[in-house]
Amino acid sequence: MEATILPNPKDSNATILLMGLRRGGKSSICKVVFHNMQPLDTLYLESTSKPTTEQFSSLIDLSVMELPGQLNYFEPNYDSERLFSSVGALVYVIDSQDEYLNALTNLSIIIEYAYKVNPKINIEVLIHKIDGLSEDYRIDAQRDIMQRIGDELLDLGLEGVQVSFYLTSIFDHSIYEAFSRIVQKLINELPSLENMLDNLVQHSSIDKIFIFDVNSKIYVATDSSPVDIQTYEVCAEFIDITIDLDDLYIENENSMNDSETVIKKQELKSISHLSNGSLLYLKQMIRGLALVALVRHDENNSDLSLDSLMTIIDYNVSNFKKSLMKMWENSKLVEQPNTQNSELMN
Numbered sequence: 001m002e003a004t005i006l007p008n009p010k011d012s013n014a015t016i017l018l019m020g021l022r023r024g025g026k027s028s029i030c031k032v033v034f035h036n037m038q039p040l041d042t043l044y045l046e047s048t049s050k051p052t053t054e055q056f057s058s059l060i061d062l063s064v065m066e067l068p069g070q071l072n073y074f075e076p077n078y079d080s081e082r083l084f085s086s087v088g089a090l091v092y093v094i095d096s097q098d099e100y101l102n103a104l105t106n107l108s109i110i111i112e113y114a115y116k117v118n119p120k121i122n123i124e125v126l127i128h129k130i131d132g133l134s135e136d137y138r139i140d141a142q143r144d145i146m147q148r149i150g151d152e153l154l155d156l157g158l159e160g161v162q163v164s165f166y167l168t169s170i171f172d173h174s175i176y177e178a179f180s181r182i183v184q185k186l187i188n189e190l191p192s193l194e195n196m197l198d199n200l201v202q203h204s205s206i207d208k209i210f211i212f213d214v215n216s217k218i219y220v221a222t223d224s225s226p227v228d229i230q231t232y233e234v235c236a237e238f239i240d241i242t243i244d245l246d247d248l249y250i251e252n253e254n255s256m257n258d259s260e261t262v263i264k265k266q267e268l269k270s271i272s273h274l275s276n277g278s279l280l281y282l283k284q285m286i287r288g289l290a291l292v293a294l295v296r297h298d299e300n301n302s303d304l305s306l307d308s309l310m311t312i313i314d315y316n317v318s319n320f321k322k323s324l325m326k327m328w329e330n331s332k333l334v335e336q337p338n339t340q341n342s343e344l345m346n
């Protein structure tokens, strides 16, 4: 019998385990969030048979490990103890369009085990595929699931365990919102980062600001004002538009200079004027991150001209970027004392 086939997560809290019964939607979530797959194309995904891992970077290197629903992790040949003891979050996907009682029993068994080997683990439950449910039914399903999990944990003597619930679907931005909040809990520097963003908002006429992982559109931090999903959508889409335009520019430049195929990699920056007078502002940060802000500017009611406002924002944002670099260097020193010289910033 094979001793262990589970991947070995790095010994840090930066791994997120994605679990749930078969056909719950785990692979679809990974494909849509990390590989830009169109949600409808997930209809044809085959059932996953082996654990798979997605890597992405924020202030720390994070990975999401999907464990197929068809495996039983409590068989003796899986080294589940090592696996659970070294992850930061357990994300359990429940198919809300299906009969979910079996999933709840499975989840309680997993929580009991995970909590025993790793009491610091964050337990996150996605009540998934809510696009097929009416507004009323969503609330009822959420209440029912929360109640039943609460009862099961009480029976197991685990009433103190914190479980967070999110209503999600791959057909809208709810899955990005949920992953953003899950990832943020794993970033130790989050309070300082939020403070810095609040400062930036206050001093730059900014309404809302996000630090995005450009590839997945997960936001690893935002200022402390509430997140409005429409603002999130506009800011996330602005990243794609900016990158598309940037690629177009590089392609044109290449076709003009066929002999010189060296591409000057400049820091990405983009500004767009919206019809309501606001502005979208994007600037590349470090490690695949970008800052996107919604800036309010009313030429008639402001003492500042647009040019002066842009100068202030540019100055404040570049100071923010310097602090972000310092923060990342410090966090690297704490996390990986032996490798600080071998890593390169991109």
Ligand SMILES: Nc1nc2c(ncn2[C@@H]2O[C@H](COP(=O)(O)OP(=O)(O)OP(=O)(O)O)[C@@H](O)[C@H]2O)c(=O)[nH]1
Pocket (backbone or CB within 6 Å): 020, 021, 022, 023, 024, 025, 026, 027, 028, 029, 039, 041, 042, 043, 044, 045, 046, 047, 048, 049, 067, 068, 069, 070, 128, 129, 130, 131, 132, 168, 169, 170, 171
């Ligand atoms: N309506 C709806 N369908 C979804 C959603 N997410 C996933 N699905 C569908 O659910 C089905 C199963 O999805 P998978 O991603 O293969 O499920 P899985 O959990 O990875 O399954 P295993 O690999 O067997 O463990 C697919 O047909 C998806 O299109 C969602 O948010 N809404």
